[in-house]
Amino acid sequence: MKAETMERALAAFTIESDSILATRDAMDMEAFAKAVEALSKAERIGTAGCGHSGIACMHFAHSMCCVERPARFISPAEAIHGATGYLQEGDVMVWASRGGKTDELFKILDICHVKKVTVIGVTENLASPLAEMSDIVIPMKVTSETDRYNSQGTSSFTALAAVFDALQTAVIEETGYQNEQFALIHPGGAVGKRLNK
Numbered sequence: 001m002k003a004e005t006m007e008r009a010l011a012a013f014t015i016e017s018d019s020i021l022a023t024r025d026a027m028d029m030e031a032f033a034k035a036v037e038a039l040s041k042a043e044r045i046g047t048a049g050c051g052h053s054g055i056a057c058m059h060f061a062h063s064m065c066c067v068e069r070p071a072r073f074i075s076p077a078e079a080i081h082g083a084t085g086y087l088q089e090g091d092v093m094v095w096a097s098r099g100g101k102t103d104e105l106f107k108i109l110d111i112c113h114v115k116k117v118t119v120i121g122v123t124e125n126l127a128s129p130l131a132e133m134s135d136i137v138i139p140m141k142v143t144s145e146t147d148r149y150n151s152q153g154t155s156s157f158t159a160l161a162a163v164f165d166a167l168q169t170a171v172i173e174e175t176g177y178q179n180e181q182f183a184l185i186h187p188g189g190a191v192g193k194r195l196n197k
Contacts, residue, residue, distance in 0.1 A: 019144075019159040022142075027138070028137070028138065035120045038118045039167065039171050046074045048093065048094075049105075050104055051153060053097055053098065053157075056096060066186070067172055067177045074093075076104035090117075091117050091118070093118070094121075095120075098124050098125070100121070100129065106133070109133045118135050121134035122164075124140050140156070140160055
């Protein structure tokens with residue numbers, strides 16, 4: 001391996017750490033608190049995003065299920081073919097897009113507005129059309145992606161995942177979720193064995 005290859009690879013850790021810290025420092029705590037309240041009270045939670053943002057949204061839906069907040073990822077393609085029927089008045093839709101201009105999400109948010117679903121957006125572009133269509137907007141910051149071309153969804157994915165992890169952490173605190181509850185629904189793997197001793 002070339003020396004410069006290893007140098008760039010190791011720099012990825014610093015670059016991604018910088019984006020996480022920048023996101024923390026840019027956090028709108030009032031919006032964050034509103035998002036936590038909405039997530040803690042909603043009967044159902046939907047998530048949607050494309051590409052790397054979509055993968056992070058899949059993870060967040062799973063994280064919500066792990067703290068007994070019923071959630072599912074709704075594919076943008078399936079959302080406009082009936083899958084938004086999952087969402088009812090009073091529910092929450094969480095979308096993520098670094099630029100806030102992902103065309104596939106516009107129709108989903110239109111449907112949410114008609115159905116009176118609370119929309120939470122996570123984006124770096126607070127002036128974007130998708131941010132303007134949201135009830136609650138949580139900012140994220142990306143100092144740089146890790147590749148030499150600054151084009152791969154690396155630091156942006158990590159910063160978004162950190163936002164979602166912070167939301168789950170806060171929901172656990174606000175709802176009084178207990179580890180004994182997690183032990184019941186997570187009997188598998190090493191974690192399940194430790195929890196169910």
